[in-house]
C-alpha cells in the first residue's frame with residue numbers, strides 16, 4: 001500500500017525476524033520511514049484509521065504476542081548522523097544502532113559512549129529506556145533531542161530535562177511522543193585516548209559475551225527492584241535491589257524451562273528462546289519465576305522487557 005507516494009505501508013508483515021527473541025506474530029500494518037516527513041505521513045495514516053501504534057527499534061527489549069500487533073508498527077529508519085566537531089556534539093537519528101554510533105564516535109576522535117558497547121538497540125530504544133550499564137546512563141550524554149507528537153505530528157526540540165530520565169524510564173513511556181533524533185555531548189580525544197577507548201570497547205564486548213547470552217533473548221527480563229519494594233538488606237545496610245540476586249538463590253539458572261523457553265545457564269535474569277519457543281512459552285516461564293520469587297521472598301519482579309500486542313497484561 002502506498003500513501004502520498006513517499007511512505008510505503010505494508011500489510012501482514014512478520015515481526016519474528018525483527019526482534020531479538022525471534023518470536024511473535026505479524027503486524028497488521030508496517031512502515032519504515034527514512035525521514036521525519038515520512039514519519040509524519042505514517043503517523044497520519046494511523047491517526048486517520050484510528051490504529052494503535054507501536055514504534056520498533058531493533059526489538060532487543062520487547063516480547064511480541066503470538067497473535068502479533070493489530071495496528072501500525074513503525075520502525076524508524078532514520079539513520080542520519082551529523083557532527084559539530086568544534087563543540088563535540090553529535091546528532092543521531094533514532095534508527096541508528098548504538099554500536100554503529102559508538103564506532104562512528106571512535107572513528108571521529110570522540111569518546112564516552114563506548115561504555116555501552118555490545119548492547120543491541122537503536123538510539124530510539126536506548127533513549128526510551130535510558131540505556132544503562134553499571135554506573136553509566138545514556139542520559140549523562142544527552143543534551144537535546146527532536147521529538148514528534150503521535151497525534152498532532154508536531155515536532156519540537158527539547159532538552160535533557162524534558163525527558164525526566166530515571167532508572168529504566170524516560171517521558172517517552174508515559175507521553176505520546178516519539179524520538180526523531182538525539183544530540184549527544186561527547187569528549188574530544190587524541191590518538192592515545194582513542195586507542196584506550198577502542199581497547200575498552202573490545203574488552204566490554206568480550207566480557208559481555210563471556211557472561212551473558214547474546215542471541216534470542218531480550219537481555220534482562222526483569223528490572224531491578226526499587227528501594228521501597230524490598231526489605232532485605234546487604235551487610236552494608238543497603239537494600240538488596242538486584243533482581244538477579246533473588247533469582248540466583250532460587251537455583252533456576254540453566255534449569256527452569258517451559259516449552260522452548262529456558263532460563264539461561266549464564267544469567268538467572270535472562271530468558272532464552274532455544275529455537276522453537278513461542279512468546280507464550282516465554283510468558284509462562286516468566287510467570288513461573290514471578291510466582292517463585294513471590295513465594296520465597298514476598299515480592300514480585302516486574303518486567304523490564306516491553307510486552308507488545310497483548311489484549312490483557314499477561315504477567316503478575
Ligand SMILES: Cc1cc2nc3c(=O)[nH]c(=O)nc-3n(C[C@H](O)[C@H](O)[C@H](O)COP(=O)(O)OP(=O)(O)OC[C@H]3O[C@@H](n4cnc5c(N)ncnc54)[C@H](O)[C@@H]3O)c2cc1C
Nearest residue numbers: 057058059060061094121122124125126128132179218219
Ligand atoms: C543480549 C542483550 C543484552 C542487553 N543488555 C542491556 C544492558 O546492558 N543495558 C540495558 O539498558 N539494556 C540492555 N538490553 C536491552 C536493550 O538492548 C535496550 O533496551 C535497547 O535500548 C533496546 O533498543 P531497541 O532499539 O532494540 O528498542 P526496542 O526493543 O525495539 O523497543 C524498546 C522500547 O523502545 C521504544 N522505542 C523504540 N524506538 C523509539 C523511538 N524512536 N521513539 C520512542 N520510543 C521508541 C519502543 O516502542 C519500545 O517500547 C539488552 C538486550 C539484549 C538482547
